[in-house]
Amino acid sequence: MSDTHQRGPGTGASHEGHPHAHPFDPDDRSAPGAGVVVADGVIEIDTRLGGWERVTAGYLIEGDAPVLVETGSQSSVPALLAQLENIGLAADDLAGVVVTHIHLDHAGGVGDVARAFPKATVYVHPKGARHLADPTRLVDSAARVYGPLLDSLYGRLDPTPSERIHVLEDGEMVRVSANRSLVAIDSPGHAKHHLGLHDSLSGVLFAGDAVGVKLPDAGVLRPSTPPPDFDLTSALHSLQRFAERRPTALALAHYGLLAEPLDILDEADGTLRHWADVAESAYRKGEDIAAALAAEFASDLDGVSEEQREKLEVMNGVHSNAAGFRRWLSVRDSGDGRSTSTG
Numbered sequence: 001m002s003d004t005h006q007r008g009p010g011t012g013a014s015h016e017g018h019p020h021a022h023p024f025d026p027d028d029r030s031a032p033g034a035g036v037v038v039a040d041g042v043i044e045i046d047t048r049l050g051g052w053e054r055v056t057a058g059y060l061i062e063g064d065a066p067v068l069v070e071t072g073s074q075s076s077v078p079a080l081l082a083q084l085e086n087i088g089l090a091a092d093d094l095a096g097v098v099v100t101h102i103h104l105d106h107a108g109g110v111g112d113v114a115r116a117f118p119k120a121t122v123y124v125h126p127k128g129a130r131h132l133a134d135p136t137r138l139v140d141s142a143a144r145v146y147g148p149l150l151d152s153l154y155g156r157l158d159p160t161p162s163e164r165i166h167v168l169e170d171g172e173m174v175r176v177s178a179n180r181s182l183v184a185i186d187s188p189g190h191a192k193h194h195l196g197l198h199d200s201l202s203g204v205l206f207a208g209d210a211v212g213v214k215l216p217d218a219g220v221l222r223p224s225t226p227p228p229d230f231d232l233t234s235a236l237h238s239l240q241r242f243a244e245r246r247p248t249a250l251a252l253a254h255y256g257l258l259a260e261p262l263d264i265l266d267e268a269d270g271t272l273r274h275w276a277d278v279a280e281s282a283y284r285k286g287e288d289i290a291a292a293l294a295a296e297f298a299s300d301l302d303g304v305s306e307e308q309r310e311k312l313e314v315m316n317g318v319h320s321n322a323a324g325f326r327r328w329l330s331v332r333d334s335g336d337g338r339s340t341s342t343g
């Protein structure tokens with residue numbers, strides 16, 4: 001059914017080439033398109049991180065007060081704005097922007113988008129709000145994590161005027177129309193400032209990175225456990241909370257809509273526990289966690305092309321996951337004396 005609603009590529013004529021320069025995809029096809037309707041009143045927008053297709057998604061929720069979920073990175077803003085224009089959204093039309101969390105591949109474009117849509121309210125988790133108003137510390141720490149990729153791939157984050165920021169508490173609703181709202185679900189684990197959004201009309205749950213990463217062209221679902229916040233107990237609890245809401249589908253930021261949400265949540269739970277077991281076992285033995293994860297899960301990538309592996313490595317690298325597990329394990333060990341290590 002969704003195919004019959006697919007919108008054609010926009011004119012694209014006014015789009016001036018590539019949104020930004022980067023080393024990964026010299027063959028970028030630059031026509032921005034106008035998104036794809038993936039559920040009732042839900043338009044998936046490929047925000048084209050790095051010029052790649054099907055790696056970073058935003059979603060426009062249609063109603064008399066349309067809301068965008070995720071802006072993507074700052075480098076994605078030209079592609080995002082071109083598509084919103086092709087969809088027919090004028091500057092005063094967008095009522096809200098929600099970010100599932102404040103990592104730059106989700107929220108880096110917020111300041112720019114807030115400027116482009118002056119009537120839009122920016123919604124964010126309580127623990128993320130101050131970083132949108134003053135991104136200095138967030139950008140500094142992103143610079144340490146991403147190194148040269150910060151400017152070549154992601155871009156930065158412009159501040160959002162604090163009077164335009166609305167903190168979303170767990171269970172709070174963002175109204176989209178008389179019969180439609182997005183319910184915020186506090187869902188820490190991947191990050192402590194992570195929200196899921198459950199659409200009351202379509203039943204789609206926008207899961208951010210809480211369920212993991214499943215790029216359509218790579219196929220495999222992998223957990224996303226980056227430092228500094230990753231916490232296994234919280235992450236598993238968040239998956240449970242999502243399942244309890246009985247969504248009709250999950251919309252991942254990386255990437256796209258997944259039917260059979262309960263099966264996926266079950267798979268995410270099992271996969272995350274497996275990764276954590278492998279990481280903890282290496283950690284206890286003093287071995288390299290990244291090497292252990294790479295060895296254990298190498299066969300997941302059988303048949304996956306080099307290009308797809310490269311996308312996965314940037315979005316969901318084994319080293320980032322390993323660093324998140326290492327930090328989680330060391331914090332747990334040093335934190336409260338309930339260490340499970342033998343000694």
Ligand SMILES: [Zn+2]
Nearest residue numbers: 103105209253
């Ligand atoms: Zn992400």
